[in-house]
Amino acid sequence: MVLFEASSLRIGINMDPQALRPDLMAMLEGRGYRVTAPRKAITSLLEQKRDGFTSDEVSDELPSVGRATVYRTIKLLLEAGAVCRLAMMDGTQLYSLCGIGHHHHHWVCVECGAVKEIRAVAIEKLISEIGAGIPGEVIDHRLELYVNCGRCPATSGK
Amino acid sequence: MVLFEASSLRIGINMDPQALRPDLMAMLEGRGYRVTAPRKAITSLLEQKRDGFTSDEVSDELPSVGRATVYRTIKLLLEAGAVCRLAMMDGTQLYSLCGIGHHHHHWVCVECGAVKEIRAVAIEKLISEIGAGIPGEVIDHRLELYVNCGRCPATSGK
DNA sequence: ATAAAATTGATATTGCGTATCATCTACGCT
DNA sequence: AGCGTAGATGATACGCAATATCAATTTTAT
Numbered sequence: 044m045v046l047f048e049a050s051s052l053r054i055g056i057n058m059d060p061q062a063l064r065p066d067l068m069a070m071l072e073g074r075g076y077r078v079t080a081p082r083k084a085i086t087s088l089l090e091q092k093r094d095g096f097t098s099d100e101v102s103d104e105l106p107s108v109g110r111a112t113v114y115r116t117i118k119l120l121l122e123a124g125a126v127c128r129l130a131m132m133d134g135t136q137l138y139s140l141c142g143i144g145h146h147h148h149h150w151v152c153v154e155c156g157a158v159k160e161i162r163a164v165a166i167e168k169l170i171s172e173i174g175a176g177i178p179g180e181v182i183d184h185r186l187e188l189y190v191n192c193g194r195c196p197a198t199s200g201k
Numbered sequence: 202m203v204l205f206e207a208s209s210l211r212i213g214i215n216m217d218p219q220a221l222r223p224d225l226m227a228m229l230e231g232r233g234y235r236v237t238a239p240r241k242a243i244t245s246l247l248e249q250k251r252d253g254f255t256s257d258e259v260s261d262e263l264p265s266v267g268r269a270t271v272y273r274t275i276k277l278l279l280e281a282g283a284v285c286r287l288a289m290m291d292g293t294q295l296y297s298l299c300g301i302g303h304h305h306h307h308w309v310c311v312e313c314g315a316v317k318e319i320r321a322v323a324i325e326k327l328i329s330e331i332g333a334g335i336p337g338e339v340i341d342h343r344l345e346l347y348v349n350c351g352r353c354p355a356t357s358g359k
Numbered sequence: 360a361t362a363a364a365a366t367t368g369a370t371a372t373t374g375c376g377t378a379t380c381a382t383c384t385a386c387g388c389t
Numbered sequence: 390a391g392c393g394t395a396g397a398t399g400a401t402a403c404g405c406a407a408t409a410t411c412a413a414t415t416t417t418a419t
C-alpha cells in the first residue's frame with residue numbers, strides 16, 4: 044500500500060495487493076459460519092486474486108463446487124465486508140477483495156479488469172458537503188473511475 | 202433548475218424537471234432514426250417521467266409496444282445521451298432522463314426511486330486530481346449518492 | 360405508388376443470480 | 390469416538406433484465 048499526497052488530497056492506493064492476505068475463511072468462521080471444503084476452496088482461490096472477478100469466473104475455476112455455493116459464499120463475504128461489488132461502465136457487476144478495511148472507492152481498468160482501491164479523504168468531505176444541499180439523508184455513495192491502466196496485455200500490446 | 206453555492210462548491214440540482222421537456226423523438230430523428238408509432242409512444246411516456254424508471258416499468262405501461270422495442274428504444278436514447286443509466290445500491294439498473302446536457306452525477310432515493318441530477322465542478326476537479334495519481338488514463342467515472350429523500354410516501358408515512 | 364431499408368414483435372436465448380429441497384456434513388455434546 | 394441436528398451443499402428449477410433471431414410490417418426516398 045502506497046500513500047502519497049497530491050495537491051492537498053490524501054490518496055491511498057493499494058499498489059501491492061499481494062502484501063495483503065486476508066484470511067477469508069477465518070473471517071467467515073468468526074461470523075459463525077462453518078468451515079467446509081467448498082468454502083475453503085472458494086476463499087483460498089479468492090485470496091490469490093488481485094483483480095476484479097465475477098462469480099461465474101470463480102465457478103469456472105472450481106468445477107467441483109456448485110454454482111449456488113459460489114454465489115452464496117461470495118454473498119457472505121460481501122456481507123462480511125471482505126469483498127466489495129462495483130459496477131463496470133456497462134453496468135455489469137464485478138467483485139473485488141477489500142484490502143483496506145475502511146470505506147474506499149475503486150478504479151477499474153476497462154481493458155484488463157484490474158481493480159485498485161482509492162481512499163481519498165477529500166472525496167468524503169466533498170460528498171458530505173453535497174449531501175448538505177440535498178433533501179433528506181445521504182445513506183451511502185458509490186464512486187468508480189474507469190481507466191485504461193496502460194499496463195495490461197490489452198493495452199501494452201497496442 | 203436551481204443552482205446554489207455551498208461552501209465553494211458549485212452544485213446544480215435539477216429541482217424542477219417538469220420545466221425541462223426534451224423532445225426525445227426529435228433527438229432520435231436527428232440521429233437518423235425513423236419516426237414510428239412505438240417510438241413516439243415510448244418517448245412521450247418518458248418525457249412525463251421525473252423519477253428513475255426501469256425498462257420493465259415502461260413496458261408494463263405500454264402493453265401495445267413489444268418488450269424488445271422498449272429495450273431497443275431506451276438503448277438508442279442512452280446512446281443519444283438523452284437518458285442515463287445508474288446503479289442502485291444493490292446493483293440493479295435504473296434509467297433516468299437527462300435534464301442537463303452536461304456531464305453530471307445523481308442522487309437516488311432508495312425508498313421511492315426519485316432521481317435528481319447533481320452537477321458539481323468540484324467533483325470533476327477532484328477526480329482529475331485523483332486521476333493524476335493513477336497509472337494510465339481515466340476514461341470515465343461514476344458517482345451516485347443514495348439518499349432517503351424524506352419526501353416520498355415511503356418515508357413521510359413513517 | 361413503389362421498393363428498399365429500417366423497424367417491429369413474437370419467440371428463443373443468454374447472463375446472472377436466487378429459491379427449493381432432498382441429501383450430506385460439521386461440530387457441539389455426551 | 391459416536392451421535393444428533395442445525396447448517397451447508399448441489400442439482401434443478403425459476404426469476405429477471407436484456408439481447409438475438411427472423412418473418413412480417415412500416416417508413417420514407419424516389
